[in-house]
Amino acid sequence: MTGFKPRDWNSHAPYIAPGYKSTLLRGPTKPLVAIKPGLSEGTGPVFARAVVRDLDWDLTKNGCVNGAPIGERIVVHGRVMDGDGRPVPNTVIEVWQANASGRYVHKVDQHNAPLDPNFRGSGRCMSDENGNYVFYTIKPGAYPWGNHFNAWRPNHIHLSLFGPGFATRLVTQMYFPGDPLLDLDPIFLGTPDEDARNRLVAKFLIDKTEEGFALGYQFDIVLRGRFATPMED
Amino acid sequence: MSYGETPSQTVGPYFAYGLTPVQYGYDFTDLANFVVAGPDAKGEHIRVMGQVFDGDGVLVSDAMIEIWQADEAGQYSSEPVSMDNAGFRGLGRCGTGTDADNRFVFHTVKPGVVADAAAPFINVTVFMRGMLTHAFTRLYFSDESDANGTCAVLQSVPADRRDTLIAARNDTPTGPEYRFDIYMQGDRETVFFDV
Numbered sequence: 001m002t003g004f005k006p007r008d009w010n011s012h013a014p015y016i017a018p019g020y021k022s023t024l025l026r027g028p029t030k031p032l033v034a035i036k037p038g039l040s041e042g043t044g045p046v047f048a049r050a051v052v053r054d055l056d057w058d059l060t061k062n063g064c065v066n067g068a069p070i071g072e073r074i075v076v077h078g079r080v081m082d083g084d085g086r087p088v089p090n091t092v093i094e095v096w097q098a099n100a101s102g103r104y105v106h107k108v109d110q111h112n113a114p115l116d117p118n119f120r121g122s123g124r125c126m127s128d129e130n131g132n133y134v135f136y137t138i139k140p141g142a143y144p145w146g147n148h149f150n151a152w153r154p155n156h157i158h159l160s161l162f163g164p165g166f167a168t169r170l171v172t173q174m175y176f177p178g179d180p181l182l183d184l185d186p187i188f189l190g191t192p193d194e195d196a197r198n199r200l201v202a203k204f205l206i207d208k209t210e211e212g213f214a215l216g217y218q219f220d221i222v223l224r225g226r227f228a229t230p231m232e233d
Numbered sequence: 234m235s236y237g238e239t240p241s242q243t244v245g246p247y248f249a250y251g252l253t254p255v256q257y258g259y260d261f262t263d264l265a266n267f268v269v270a271g272p273d274a275k276g277e278h279i280r281v282m283g284q285v286f287d288g289d290g291v292l293v294s295d296a297m298i299e300i301w302q303a304d305e306a307g308q309y310s311s312e313p314v315s316m317d318n319a320g321f322r323g324l325g326r327c328g329t330g331t332d333a334d335n336r337f338v339f340h341t342v343k344p345g346v347v348a349d350a351a352a353p354f355i356n357v358t359v360f361m362r363g364m365l366t367h368a369f370t371r372l373y374f375s376d377e378s379d380a381n382g383t384c385a386v387l388q389s390v391p392a393d394r395r396d397t398l399i400a401a402r403n404d405t406p407t408g409p410e411y412r413f414d415i416y417m418q419g420d421r422e423t424v425f426f427d428v
């Protein structure tokens with residue numbers, strides 16, 4: 001059986017989330033048509049370890065031109081698992097983010113905050129055989145956006161994962177604990193269930209913090225699980 | 234012990250230098266691009282293209298489309314995706330921000346029929362700013378109407394909406410092209426699946 005358990009919609013935002021204005025014209029409005037997952041959803045791309053090159057998982061180094069990036073160095077540890085706690089090994093995690101002043105390298109970002117010549121803000125890593133991953137970066141800054149008057153995105157890192165099948169695809173954002181902007185952010189609040197959206201907030205851990213070098217955070221990622229076989233029940 | 238799923242969040246407007254860096258001209262490698270099947274792949278070489286429209290009928294210039302498909306023999310690859318663009322890769326990813334007409338364009342081969350299906354199709358995933366969760370759809374082929382008529386998934390779609398899943402074939406001097414426009418809302422809203 002290659003199928004995955006149904007998506008738990010209680011853990012996700014509705015397509016139309018009125019506080020986040022762009023959803024009003026971009027989210028589908030008609031009910032989704034349910035299909036029984038088959039081969040096309042149970043299979044998915046797999047990647048060789050070689051797609052992660054030496055510096056891809058270190059954003060503090062992979063954009064350096066003539067020095068080191070400005071900002072607070074952090075290390076993000078996490079485990080990719082399914083809803084039953086089974087590790088998801090060998091899955092690529094693509095990451096991208098703003099620099100310490102809240103500016104993206106992206107050409108259409110017009111925010112009046114400085115670019116950092118030594119920070120690109122994108123990279124990737126891969127979970128190991130136990131589902132664990134790690135990457136180094138600079139803590140991203142908050143930035144304004146046009147959703148409403150005085151709208152600011154909380155500090156966040158974008159992450160993209162395939163997981164073991166096409167149906168487990170996940171694009172998400174990792175937030176930081178204690179950020180006062182979280183309670184004001186329509187994207188974070190777009191997930192109505194409070195327990196669910198709090199899973200988007202990383203934990204600060206002193207024992208993952210590297211003495212004299214970088215603050216440590218833990219961000220575990222839970223993808224949909226496979227159907228258990230009768231033997232496992 | 235069971236764990237709740239990590240919520241999906243929008244890909245946002247600034248995904249390009251992370252997810253589609255080569256297409257958009259950033260100094261980083263990509264995992265996937267417009268080449269789903271390179272020149273060495275077996276099968277009928279085709280292009281798949283389309284535009285994405287919002288609820289006001291306005292072209293979306295910051296969407297990202299991913300496709301996942303079987304090869305010409307109807308097999309999904311279980312091998313690592315090849316990082317040269319020569320053979321069959323099965324995976325494609327394209328943003329709508331670099332084409333003058335904001336199209337996504339993929340170079341691929343027409344897939345064969347997979348073992349548990351009745352008609353050939355391509356899985357299509359839509360991401361964009363303004364979508365907190367991506368949406369899954371399927372591209373079927375206009376020149377497969379007999380097979381399409383026996384496909385259980387297609388037949389489970391309300392009859393008046395089936396057309397939204399059929400890509401129209403156009404034989405051009407540079408090869409066959411299938412057009413698959415995606416409407417997020419409105420009378421022609423594309424059928425999206427709960428996969």
Ligand SMILES: [Fe+2]
Nearest residue numbers: 153156158245
């Ligand atoms: Fe962002």
